[in-house]
Amino acid sequence: xxxxxxLCRAAKAASRTLMTAxxxxxxxxxxxxxxxxxxxxxxxxxxxxADVAAAREKGTRENLxxxxxxxxxxxxSMADGLRQVAALPDxxxxxxxxxxxxxxxxxxKKRVPLGVVGIIYExxxxxxxxxxxxxxxxxxxxxxxxxxxxxxxxxxxxxxxxRAAGESGLPEDCVCFVSDTGRDTAAAMxxxxxxxxxxxxxxxxxxxxxxVETATIPVIETGTxxxxxxxxxxxxxxxxxxxxxxxxxxxxxxxxxxxxxLVAESVAGxxxxxxxxxxxxxxxxxxxxxxxxxxxxxxxxxxxxDYYTEFLDYILSVxxxxxxxxxxxxxxxxxxxxxxxIVTNDYNNALRxxxxxxxxxxxxxxxxxFTDGGEFGFGAEIGISTQKLHARGPVGLEGLTTNKYVIxxxxxxxx
Amino acid sequence: xxxxxxLCRAAKAASRTLMTAxxxxxxxxxxxxxxxxxxxxxxxxxxxxADVAAAREKGTRENLxxxxxxxxxxxxSMADGLRQVAALPDxxxxxxxxxxxxxxxxxxKKRVPLGVVGIIYExxxxxxxxxxxxxxxxxxxxxxxxxxxxxxxxxxxxxxxxRAAGESGLPEDCVCFVSDTGRDTAAAMxxxxxxxxxxxxxxxxxxxxxxVETATIPVIETGTxxxxxxxxxxxxxxxxxxxxxxxxxxxxxxxxxxxxxLVAESVAGxxxxxxxxxxxxxxxxxxxxxxxxxxxxxxxxxxxxDYYTEFLDYILSVxxxxxxxxxxxxxxxxxxxxxxxIVTNDYNNALRxxxxxxxxxxxxxxxxxFTDGGEFGFGAEIGISTQKLHARGPVGLEGLTTNKYVIxxxxxxxx
Numbered sequence: 008x009x010x011x012x013x014l015c016r017a018a019k020a021a022s023r024t025l026m027t028a029x030x031x032x033x034x035x036x037x038x039x040x041x042x043x044x045x046x047x048x049x050x051x052x053x054x055x056x057a058d059v060a061a062a063r064e065k066g067t068r069e070n071l072x073x074x075x076x077x078x079x080x081x082x083x084s085m086a087d088g089l090r091q092v093a094a095l096p097d098x099x100x101x102x103x104x105x106x107x108x109x110x111x112x113x114x115x116k117k118r119v120p121l122g123v124v125g126i127i128y129e130x131x132x133x134x135x136x137x138x139x140x141x142x143x144x145x146x147x148x149x150x151x152x153x154x155x156x157x158x159x160x161x162x163x164x165x166x167x168x169x170r171a172a173g174e175s176g177l178p179e180d181c182v183c184f185v186s187d188t189g190r191d192t193a194a195a196m197x198x199x200x201x202x203x204x205x206x207x208x209x210x211x212x213x214x215x216x217x218x219v220e221t222a223t224i225p226v227i228e229t230g231t232x233x234x235x236x237x238x239x240x241x242x243x244x245x246x247x248x249x250x251x252x253x254x255x256x257x258x259x260x261x262x263x264x265x266x267x268x269l270v271a272e273s274v275a276g277x278x279x280x281x282x283x284x285x286x287x288x289x290x291x292x293x294x295x296x297x298x299x300x301x302x303x304x305x306x307x308x309x310x311x312x313d314y315y316t317e318f319l320d321y322i323l324s325v326x327x328x329x330x331x332x333x334x335x336x337x338x339x340x341x342x343x344x345x346x347x348x349i350v351t352n353d354y355n356n357a358l359r360x361x362x363x364x365x366x367x368x369x370x371x372x373x374x375x376x377f378t379d380g381g382e383f384g385f386g387a388e389i390g391i392s393t394q395k396l397h398a399r400g401p402v403g404l405e406g407l408t409t410n411k412y413v414i415x416x417x418x419x420x421x422x
Numbered sequence: 423x424x425x426x427x428x429l430c431r432a433a434k435a436a437s438r439t440l441m442t443a444x445x446x447x448x449x450x451x452x453x454x455x456x457x458x459x460x461x462x463x464x465x466x467x468x469x470x471x472a473d474v475a476a477a478r479e480k481g482t483r484e485n486l487x488x489x490x491x492x493x494x495x496x497x498x499s500m501a502d503g504l505r506q507v508a509a510l511p512d513x514x515x516x517x518x519x520x521x522x523x524x525x526x527x528x529x530x531k532k533r534v535p536l537g538v539v540g541i542i543y544e545x546x547x548x549x550x551x552x553x554x555x556x557x558x559x560x561x562x563x564x565x566x567x568x569x570x571x572x573x574x575x576x577x578x579x580x581x582x583x584x585r586a587a588g589e590s591g592l593p594e595d596c597v598c599f600v601s602d603t604g605r606d607t608a609a610a611m612x613x614x615x616x617x618x619x620x621x622x623x624x625x626x627x628x629x630x631x632x633x634v635e636t637a638t639i640p641v642i643e644t645g646t647x648x649x650x651x652x653x654x655x656x657x658x659x660x661x662x663x664x665x666x667x668x669x670x671x672x673x674x675x676x677x678x679x680x681x682x683x684l685v686a687e688s689v690a691g692x693x694x695x696x697x698x699x700x701x702x703x704x705x706x707x708x709x710x711x712x713x714x715x716x717x718x719x720x721x722x723x724x725x726x727x728d729y730y731t732e733f734l735d736y737i738l739s740v741x742x743x744x745x746x747x748x749x750x751x752x753x754x755x756x757x758x759x760x761x762x763x764i765v766t767n768d769y770n771n772a773l774r775x776x777x778x779x780x781x782x783x784x785x786x787x788x789x790x791x792f793t794d795g796g797e798f799g800f801g802a803e804i805g806i807s808t809q810k811l812h813a814r815g816p817v818g819l820e821g822l823t824t825n826k827y828v829i830x831x832x833x834x835x836x837x
Binding site for chain 2: 106409
């Protein structure tokens, strides 16, 4: 019988060991986990085949099944991911600052692990390995709760990693897996604030909203991106067309893809047909306001709802605006606070956009698709945060740490 | 008719201006607010007299009435607080890091305001001025919701500050006040995640728990401190007695006061009578385990509940432990993660305590009473966080900021 409370209690107990584990010990475990995933690929693939068969039986859509399927290549890529994380610098143990106060107290602000990180995710089984790797590296125990359709695969991957971690000297409970994928268990996990320090949902907007509304544990919200590109009156229009084409089409299913294009009225007549020529290569559906339709008569009329929508598809909402003021106001109202771009050669408009847009990543003259831990040079990411507390933008290993003040005295007491 | 939604919408709109307000503009507003609080003290004192009369009529306890009462001196101290915050460095606008990536993108991590900060607090009206000052300085709009017993005083202080801010050129809505102190309105405010970016409860454990359970807005938890002092076998016992006396008695009603004393068995027979001599000066009630009672026969037997309790009074739970291992395990189980201290001259035990205790502030040979923004050199504090996300330990102005990535390109697109 699965006992969530017992699992979380064990996770917290293991976190006492992980918290003080040295860099070499953690890296040894990660490399052992990588080898074990490859060596036990038959066990993992058998579990995955059972998941895929069950999904087919339920009539699951093929694009979801594609995300579920593992093969030798995907397993190697999982193992490589574990090895890459082992090679990254250890985010814990350093001091952000150390000061000596007038009374002689030495006060250091030390980077330490969060403790126990709960991760609630959807289809892809590779998240099991990725999330565990980042947590182990940052000295955290993870409690993993994946989707029901991948539960056999996730369990197999977690079991293999647990055994390998245990053999390498870390507690097996450094990776904890919630085998009951029922909704009641998920809801109960979101309230385990006695044992879990932080909760990270990885998935669609519905999952994230449920976690935010249910959890009593602090949450790092990740991933919803209604990203905008604004073509200013002073833009290099050819650059603008290439940026919106890249931002929309290079990978439409991800959160840093553009969903909405704003164009200054003064250049809309010239720009929109240029952009359309590129967007047509991928058959992008344009949903525009009246002024857009006057320039691109084939476009679909946009609803107000469209401007709030993250399409994650070859669909783009378009609006002609009077200029920078309307663009900034419109974006701050409609955006999810992920990534926005201005294309301009006007110095003051570039500065204003940087200062006045309230989003995690604000670009001048570059594609929104760069909002990514790898592209930012973090080496790895657990997600892209659109909230302002703790971590905003791509969250790397440092986002999985917190600080602790260490104070050394010689008998000081307070007056 | 009070309209919470409209108030929060106005707060968000004002935050667009606050976000880009310059340091001088914010300081001018703070100084104007300080002068206005003093110049309009008659208006504030009249409102306060009405609050006090209403509280007396309801039979409120005198110690609560004492917290509620304002006089000329307390008003001056509020105004001085505003001036002190004006004198602090501006926490926003700087860059934590700027890197140039191999593709030429310049990526800067800029300190920016959170946006709209909701503050839910209890009795003391001075929190209205303190919280508003810290928010204005950090470029945030505050939505203030104080306790019903101080509502007239809080409203008067907020009105005076709003007018002064408006006259100095900031939007009056940089300080928003929730005049309806009903519970339904408080609960609705905790779910205003469309407009409020962060929620900070300031008050007792009950208030904090309600906020954590109700809010959909990210919360900075502050203030519950079940703080421990552990007297190691290798301690300077005289220093230990002075530290526990200071940590317990210098101000028992605050969160950084010690609530629990652990003593290594090898020194308990010598130490406990020494400590008791000091603690007796304030009539501290000692609640001890069996081994403590064997040494101090007058002590009260402790219940398991006592070891989880933040007394905020002249009461101390005491336990004799076998040594450092039991002390660390006991503290990590019972503490609220606020502040803990080891008194020792043993190098390895000092290191182990620092590394293995999972609390915001970990002391060697100094009183837990130093966990405070002022004592840490932050100039001001909005509270002491016992959670791990975003801010841990004393939260100064920097805790009221977040970051935003600003990316400057020359047409870069992603492959």
